[in-house]
Amino acid sequence: MSWRESGKKGLIILVVACIVCLVSIHTNRYELSGPSVRKVIHQAQSYLWKAGNVIHSSQSYWELVNVTEELPTRDDNLSPGHYRSDPADVYNDQINTEKDTNTNLNNTTEKDTNTNLNNTTGKDTNTNINNTKEKDTNTNLNNTTEKTANEHNETNSKKKKKQAKQNKKAQGKEKKKKMRYRDYQYQRDHFNELNWTQAMSDKVQKELNKRAEGVEAGCSSLEVQRAPKPNVMYVERHLVHVKEKKFMWCPVHKAASTTWAKNLLRLVGDTNTINNYQGNARKHFPPPQTSRDMHHVPKDTTWLLIVRHPLQRLLSAYRDKMLRERKSRDRFVQMQKQIVTAYQDPNQTTTTTTTTNNTLNANTSHVPTFTQFLLKVKDDVESVWTGRKRPINQHWSPYWLLCAPCQLHYHLIAHVETFTRDQEYLIHRFHMEDQAVNIHSHASNFDSYEGTDEATQHYFSQVPKELLNQIIQLYLPDFILFDYSPDEYLKLLPSVQSSTNEH
Known part of the structure; x- marks a missing residue:
């Protein structure tokens, strides 16, 4: 080819x-x-x-x-244009x-x-x-795995935080429950059973009426007349009006107010209250809201007032509000710190045996002595007499200022000293036999003294005589109106202190 x-x-x-x-x-x-x-x-x-x-x-x-x-051979006949x-x-x-x-x-x-x-x-x-794709895939898988692991760890961390928060909340609830239980245990109810007779009822009625007459007579005395006039409108808003039983009550703190408030709550079936008995009783039995409503109170309404010895009431307020263990944010804890800072106990510079409170409170760094507390009370009540109108806590506000006995007419005057008998009379008088019981709520002891007499002897023996006399003068209208004498408390002062002050 x-x-x-x-x-x-x-x-x-x-x-x-x-x-x-x-x-x-x-x-x-x-x-x-x-x-x-x-x-x-x-x-x-x-x-x-x-x-x-x-x-x-x-x-x-x-x-x-x-x-x-x-x-092929050369062909000469080819034209020049076809040259081979x-x-x-x-x-x-x-x-x-x-x-x-x-x-x-x-x-x-x-x-x-x-x-x-x-x-x-x-x-x-x-x-x-x-x-590269495999590497990227492996990288993505690794990143995804790491991301999943991080998310898992973050989820576990959130769960742990949530669980810790729930545990803290549960502990707070448990602590609050214990505090509520402690508040409940703070009140010790002593039940009294009396075989009540009509003769006993008549006798007590005469005595309570006589006390009311003594208040009316005391309001005309010069010492009471000199006392500043209370704010009647404020007093009226403080009352408890039980319309169904037709009586009006003026609660006085540290004068059987918790005991009587519990009986009023039983009238409406409120048995869940464990504190602030007076406030809850006022919610169920509100007082007249205006002066017009006050004028429309029925004439047959009985006005009730329960009192106790003014100096014994001050000691009860001290043991409850100054020695009782409380939460750190409680207003009385703040008051305790203010009292310790503002007032100096003169006995603290001489001896330590007379300044001990024998308190059961674990934290005693801010607990004032009874003398320091009375110095605070003196300044509060004295401000009213001098016209400065310094706020006074209701637990030691005088009766003449808190319930205005000379402006409002009280028909029945009960005493804490005879309250077992007086309360039984009130239960029958207001036909509360089916709901109320004759109890007396005692405050738990926040010091080492079980008996009231022993505690009274201890605390008042530390008070300077001058200070105690000042307190008596400031509360003199209460002594006169309700027939109390300060003599037995003056006898508790040490003889050395008395002789020193005389010289």
Whole structure:
């Protein structure tokens, strides 16, 4: 086969290969993904490689050298425009053709090499991409795992904080419950059973009426007349009006007010109250709201007042409000600190045995002595006498100021000293036999003294005589109105103190 035929055949194969490539590309133009492109390239490469082999096999060097034997002779009749080349020119043409073929082969080889390199590079790139994807996937998985672990730890931390908060809240509730129980235990109810008779009722009624008459007579005395006038409107808002039983009561703190308030709460079935008995009783039995309402109170309403010895009431207020263990934010704790800071006990500079409170309170750093407490009381009540109108706590506010006995007419005056008998009379008088009981609520002891007489002896023996006389003068209207004497308390003062003051 001549080289021309071989060249034609190779050219045809090249053309066919190109057409196949174009058709393949055209057919896959909408699906030129990675695998499709590589398939088309491999097909083109296969066709081009076959064409190159045919060309190379049909155009060997020796065939090109011996090509002169087949060349036709020179025809002199050819026109200059159809000049035929001599053998040397044919040889040169063959050499150039071979060069071109070799060049094409080299180019094809380079292309194939480049294609292979590109394929290899593509594979490597794909491998790198896959590796990168795997790394990214692993990184994402690791990040996701770490994120999940962090979220899990954060969730556990939140749960722990929530649990700790719940535990703290539960502890607070338990502590509050204990405080409420302690407040409940603070009141010790002593039940009294009396075989009441009509004769006893008549006797007590006469005595209570006589006390009321003594109040009326005392209001006209000069000492009481000199006392500042109370705010009657304030007193009226402080009352408890039991309309169903037709009586009006003026509660006095530290004078059986808790005992009587409990009985009033029993009238309405309120047995859940464990503190602030007077306030809850006032909610159930509100007083007249206006002066007009006060004028419309029925004429047959009985007015009731319960009192006790003024000095004994002060001691009861001290033991309850100054020695009783309380919460740190309690208003009386703040008052205790103020008293300790503002008032100096003169006995503290002389001896330590007379200043001890024998208190059961665990924290005694801010607990004032009884003398310091009386100095505070003296300044409070003295401010009323001097017109400064300093606020006075209801637990030691005088009777003449708290209930206005000279402005409001009280029909029954009961005493704490005889309250077992007096209360039994009141229960029958107001027809409360089915609801009320004859009890007496005692405050728990916040010092080492069980009996009242022993505590009275201890605390009043520490008070300077001058201070005690000042207290008596400030509370003198109460002594006069309710027929109490300070003599028994003056006798408790040490003889050394009395003789010193006389000189």
